[in-house]
Amino acid sequence: MGFTLDKVVPWGRSYEEYVALFGLTESDLKLRLLGCGDGPAGFNAELTRRGGRVTSIDPIYAFRTEEIRSRIAETYQPVMEQMRANQGDYVWTTIASVEHLGEVRMGAMKTFLADFDAGKRQHRYVAAALPTLPFKDRKFDIALSSHFLFLYSAQLSAEFHLRALAEMLRVAREARVFPLLKLDGGRSPHLPVVTEHFAEQGISVEVRQVAYEFQRGGNEMLVLSPA
Numbered sequence: 586m587g588f589t590l591d592k593v594v595p596w597g598r599s600y601e602e603y604v605a606l607f608g609l610t611e612s613d614l615k616l617r618l619l620g621c622g623d624g625p626a627g628f629n630a631e632l633t634r635r636g637g638r639v640t641s642i643d644p645i646y647a648f649r650t651e652e653i654r655s656r657i658a659e660t661y662q663p664v665m666e667q668m669r670a671n672q673g674d675y676v677w678t679t680i681a682s683v684e685h686l687g688e689v690r691m692g693a694m695k696t697f698l699a700d701f702d703a704g705k706r707q708h709r710y711v712a713a714a715l716p717t718l719p720f721k722d723r724k725f726d727i728a729l730s731s732h733f734l735f736l737y738s739a740q741l742s743a744e745f746h747l748r749a750l751a752e753m754l755r756v757a758r759e760a761r762v763f764p765l766l767k768l769d770g771g772r773s774p775h776l777p778v779v780t781e782h783f784a785e786q787g788i789s790v791e792v793r794q795v796a797y798e799f800q801r802g803g804n805e806m807l808v809l810s811p812a
């Protein structure tokens with residue numbers, strides 16, 4: 586069966602969140618970046634506005650703006666209710682409350698929706714799905730995965746993670762993944778498999794602390810780069 590939008594809960598983070606959760610420095614932001622599974626995040630739109638070079642891939646980019654907009658509208662209330670029910674699993678400092686979270690996320694998704702048609706024409710939003718990327722080797726400097734790999738460890742196998750990360754390292758010279766946690770807040774069981782596999786291949790593997798924590802305990806990213 587093909588990818589259908591009714592299975593997706595579109596929920597996108599802001600530019601500021603991406604910068605913090607990937608520890609992106611001013612010089613990182615000048616590089617050629619690839620976001621894998623960016624969905625309706627505001628990162629691409631805002632970085633492009635600031636003069637950066639970024640491409641995003643996601644299977645939802647096969648859909649039209651209006652289709653994604655109505656899916657966001659449908660899922661917004663259920664997601665907010667879930668967040669209210671599970672407030673204790675999150676750290677409410679930078680994002681102060683569930684209501685504030687709703688504003689930040691909707692702001693990011695509106696930024697995305699306003700940019701989507703132009704970005705698609707400019708090939709900044711490409712409909713594609715890991716573990717296969719439609720790019721030539723080393724087209725990018727850093728490939729990013731925010732809230733896709735590791736988070737969905739119950740749905741995606743260790744084998745999928747190895748293939749996806751190998752593909753990210755084919756098209757970029759570094760890969761960063763955040764968070765290292767599953768949806769239920771525990772550490773991904775795939776993390777040791779991934780770190781051992783890439784270390785054996787001579788890839789530099791680092792678990793780096795970042796200045797971002799929303800999911801309680803989620804303040805680390807994985808950085809892979811060929812030595």
Ligand SMILES: C[S@@+](CC[C@H](N)C(=O)[O-])C[C@H]1O[C@@H](n2cnc3c(N)ncnc32)[C@H](O)[C@@H]1O
Nearest residue numbers: 596597598622623624626645714715731732733
């Ligand atoms: C929880 S959202 C995260 C969105 C964004 N990265 C962020 O942090 O705000 C997960 C995204 O992964 C996308 N996705 C699902 N399957 C994928 C695949 N095989 N490859 C890449 N992205 C995928 C979904 O469409 C969705 O947009």
